[in-house]
Amino acid sequence: MDLHSARPSSAVYLDEQFETLPLPDVRALQDGLWTRQWDYIRSMSAFYHSKLAKWIDHEVTLDSLAELPFTEKDELRVSQENASPYGDYAACGEASVSRLHKTSGTTGSPLILGNSARDSQWVARAGARSMWAAGLRPTDRVVHCLNYCMWTGGFTDHTILEAAGATVIPFGVGNTRLLIDSILRLGINAISCTPSYPGLIEQVLRELDGVGPRDLKLTLGLFGGEAGLDNPDLRASMEEKWGFKVRNANFGLSEILSILGGQTDWTNDLLFHASDVVFAEVIDPATLQRLPIIEGTVGELVCTHLRKECQPLVRYRTRDVVTVTGTDPGPDGRTAWRFRVTGRTDDMFNVRGVNVFPSAVRVAVESLPHLSSGMFRIMLKGDGPYDRIAMTVEAAEGMSADRWPDAAAEIEAAIRARVGSTAIVTMVPFEHFPRTEGKTRWIERNPK
Structure with a gap:
């Protein structure tokens, strides 16, 4: 699997064969992946061998997956407390773990996250699709301003930017004055950060005589880590002030996949770019029943890994509430279903x-x-x-x-x-x- 094969900068797709695959064919691909993944999980994960004992000897399909119980984040925390550091839901040995991260801890104590080399490749591949759809190209120089201190948004998303072919400047957080100087001196034209960070840059720019946001000559802003970028008013305001295209290119969860979805130039909605890595369900938060992924459906996003080796999860409740906005192919031919994140059940x-x-x-x-x-x-x-x-x-x-x-x-x-x-x-x-x-x-x- 070559993640770094050359793509012409004018190409519409990073991964055309998958990105234009009709949804029925996507589902057929998922069925085959899940058959192998289910065999792997029930033989290698002590956590799921116990949790799913009632189903462990059955051939569970993606349709019958809805009969299985959910996996909650608190279960993973307990699992890691009892079997430090990865938890007994880890399905590979230490020799197969190539990278260790932790979650940001925004909604509780952090989880320790392990990835095999193959896990890391798939994270980069799915995320790079999102960055490419957002407009990032090999001719871009992108400064990455997320925390590199164990959080996946730092180094992992750095590898995603590289997988899209761009030249990546690993800046991290802090020393905003040096960041401004670096953007000007190095001819950086794209930035990857949280939507809040430009506000801090503006604050520092106000201390510099005669230098405003547009003087940095950034042409692309790749944002993630916070909700709100599907708000056209915010997006238009940022574009007017900075002169760059605003893209929410970085929706994901560290324990599932660093980037699951992102925006492109023809919609404010997010495209689900990772259907060959993660099986998505939308459930009614009140009844916990699976809902159809069709335009207008509103519910909580639930995710199941289709390829994960190190810490595979089954029916993981993300707590993100999404609204499905479309399942028809887009004008660029991408067939990914579209959605908006409208809240979190744990913030409600x-x-x-x-x-x-x-x-x-x-x-x-x-x-x-x-x-x-x-x-x-x-x-x-x-x-x-x-x-x-x-x-x-x-x-x-x-x-x-x-x-x-x-x-x-x-x-x-x-x-x-x-x-x-x-x-x-x-x-x-x-x-x-x-x-x-x-x-x-x-x-x-x-x-x-």
């Missing part, structure tokens, strides 16, 4: 009987860039349910304090219209909230 909170996702609140705030910088915090006191959404919103740059009451009222109305819940907004000055190279936390919880 209830306001007077209405389930609220922070990502929906974010869309409302970011739709009013003349009133707010887009930075905010939702303040949750106790376990809920809550009477209203109490939140602090940062004012737009240059807005005087005497305009804050009207701005707060307009933002409250936008949230009520989009979310269906009452919000109480307190305005704070521009740059009140710290900018970060990493993921931004939108909720602050007070257990009392």
Whole structure:
């Protein structure tokens, strides 16, 4: 499997044979992969040999997979506590582990992640499809500004950028002034980072006389790690300010696949690029029943590995809520089904009987860039349910304090219209909230 074979920069696809495969043929491919993977898991994974004892002697198909129980992240944490460091769900020996990472710990204590050499190849291959679809080419110089300290977003995504053929500058996080100098001196034209990071770069640029975002001459922004980039208002605002094309090219989960999906130039939706590596289900979070992957379906994404050697997972609950937006081929011929991430079940909170996702609140705030910088915090006191959404919103740059009451009222109305819940907004000055190279936390919880 040659991940680095030359592709002409003008080519539409990185992996044409798969990317244009009709969905019925994709499913036939998945069926064959799963037959081999099921034999591997039930013979090599002590965790699943015990957890799935009722089914272990049966030929489970992708259709009957829906009868099996889910795998939860807390189960993996317990497994690793009892069988450090990889957990007893690991299905290969130490000699086959070529790389070790850990999760970011955003939703709890970090998991230790192991990959075989072949696992790493497939991560790079699937992710490179996403980067190529987003517009990255071998003629690009891309600076990678995610944390290289064990998180998969650092080194693993670096290998993905290389697999797309680009020249990669492994910058990491910190020393933003040096980053700016490097972009200017090295002729870097693309950046890979979180959507929040350009805000920090802007903050540093304001300290430099006469240098603005467009002066960096970046033409492509490849973003991931946070929700919100399917918001056309945010995307348009960033493109206007920076002059680069904005792509959410990096949707994934470290324990499943670093990159599962990303945007391309003809849609704000995400294309699921990894169907030959991961089998996806969408379930109703309330009934836990499998839903059809057809346009309009809304539910939680559940993933099963089709090729994973080191730590294969079966029916893993991602907690990401997705809306399926299309299954027909796109205008470029790609057949990947399309979706949007509309929230997380573990971030959801209830306001007077209405389930609220922070990502929906974010869309409302970011739709009013003349009133707010887009930075905010939702303040949750106790376990809920809550009477209203109490939140602090940062004012737009240059807005005087005497305009804050009207701005707060307009933002409250936008949230009520989009979310269906009452919000109480307190305005704070521009740059009140710290900018970060990493993921931004939108909720602050007070257990009392």
